[in-house]
Amino acid sequence: MKFTIHRDHFVQSVQHVSKAISPRTTIPALTGIKIVASDEGVTLTGSDSDISIEAFIPKEDEELQLVEIIEEGSIVLQARFFADIVKKLPENTIEITVSDNYLTTLKSGSSEFNLNGLDPEEYPRLPEIEENNIFKVPTDLLKNIIRQTVFAVSTVETRPILTGVHWTLEDGLLACTATDSHRLAMRHAKVETNSGELEFSNVVIPGKSLNELNKILDEKDEWVEIIVTDNQILFKGKNILFFSRLLDGNYPATKNMIPTHSKTSVTLDTKKLTQAIERALLLSRDGKNNVVNLKAMESGEMEITSVTPEVGKVTEELDTINYTGEELRISFNGKNIIDALKVIDSTEVTIDFTGAMSPFVMKPTEHDNMLHLFSPVRTY
Structure with a gap:
């Protein structure tokens, strides 16, 4: 040669x-x-x-x-x-x-x-994949889908299925979900299929694979072809093929976890909320669960506090853009909220609470193609 x-x-x-x-x-x-x-x-x-x-x-x-x-x-x-x-x-x-x-x-x-x-x-041969069922996604959209879900996968191997992102395809709508059982990130996107009947329901791609794929995808305005089989997924870009094995097992039914009603709903400026929680976390950095406390008042104000007995206390007051429902006190992992706020492409977010000890939902106000779900933290 x-x-x-x-x-x-x-x-x-x-x-x-x-x-x-x-x-x-x-x-x-x-x-x-x-x-x-x-x-x-x-x-x-x-x-x-x-x-x-x-x-x-x-x-x-x-x-x-x-x-x-x-x-x-x-x-x-x-x-x-x-x-x-x-x-x-x-x-x-x-x-x-x-x-x-x-x-x-x-x-x-x-x-x-x-x-x-x-x-x-x-050298082992690459998997032979029959290219019957193909769907296409623009490169920039695929990169966004990965960025907006993969951060929420579990990093603990005790439940291997949660270390991946769950993909389903139905009626040309791709739904991608990641959860570590404390938080959940969901992203929807319309995709192009070569067959109107192309559907799948339990495809779980390792988070590690998606992170590596994201690094090599070019930002250029091109399409990525995606082919799914029983145990492999293939991403075809210009002059690049990326194969990944799929995770075995059934992904938990996450649709049932998402509340359909709320007792308290607040709309906030994304940037101001992010900065307030980041400041609150400055004192709880050494704590194991980054606990931040939130008090929503009917006056339309929100109070964010964080207390670390040996360090001190921080209090933030935040004006809401819109407020409906009851007064509420709740505690949560501030770092998880920050991770989600960083990938929400919207200047405003709406948070729907169903109670002090129930999971709550955060959504962008500018589009409805994603949501984030969080479990509260017990502080007593």
Whole structure:
């Protein structure tokens, strides 16, 4: 195998596929990046069995020659060294040659590296996915969906199913839900399907997979094709394939958890509420559950307090934009509220309370495609 390649494109693709590689794998080939040079261009693959990423660099892109294939072939190179080497090579072009016994030479300007490669035949094959049921999402929307849900997944492995985001598709509406049993984030979005009958109800994607996908998705105005099977999901972008295994098990029925009525409803300025809770948390940072107390008064004012006996007390007064219902006192995890406020794309939020010890709902006022649910905290 022998080819020359544009360094910047190569570095970016190497960084993308490296995100799927785990140093803890028991399969030696999976500690490396598989490189295949063919007549169309160069394909790079990284995998840890749970996530697999394939990046393709075409011979030409917008009339710029990126790759010159001198001899087709394939090799697996140790990711740990290879990624650092290509990043630091001096010139815009890299020449890669594989000789006998998988010995690989990288040349760029005055630099030359000789690396011991691995047999590409030992590299596990990527999952074969039948592309019958496809739906499409614009890249920027997919990035938003991930950002607005994945933060709420559980980081504790005691209930593995809660470490993922639950996706359902019905009548062209994608519903994405994440919960760690103390808070819940839900996001809806209209998507394009290749078949009006495409539906699924129990697809749970690991939060780790979605975080890695979000890092490699480009902000460009392009579509991502998504294909779901029984145990895999495939995201197809321009010159990138991202495979992830799905989590086994049934996701809890979250629809029943969301209250349909409220005793007290308040509308607040998102930025002012965020800043008030952030200040309240300054004194409870060392506490385990970041408890913030809220008192909603019929006068239309809200009082936010936080008390840490050995440190002190903070009191914030906040004007509401709209207030209906009874007076209320409630305590909650302030950090969870901040996490949600950071992803709500709305200048105002409405919070509906059903009682001092019942879960409450927070929604943006400018659209109805998301909601957040929180459990209160007992303070006595």
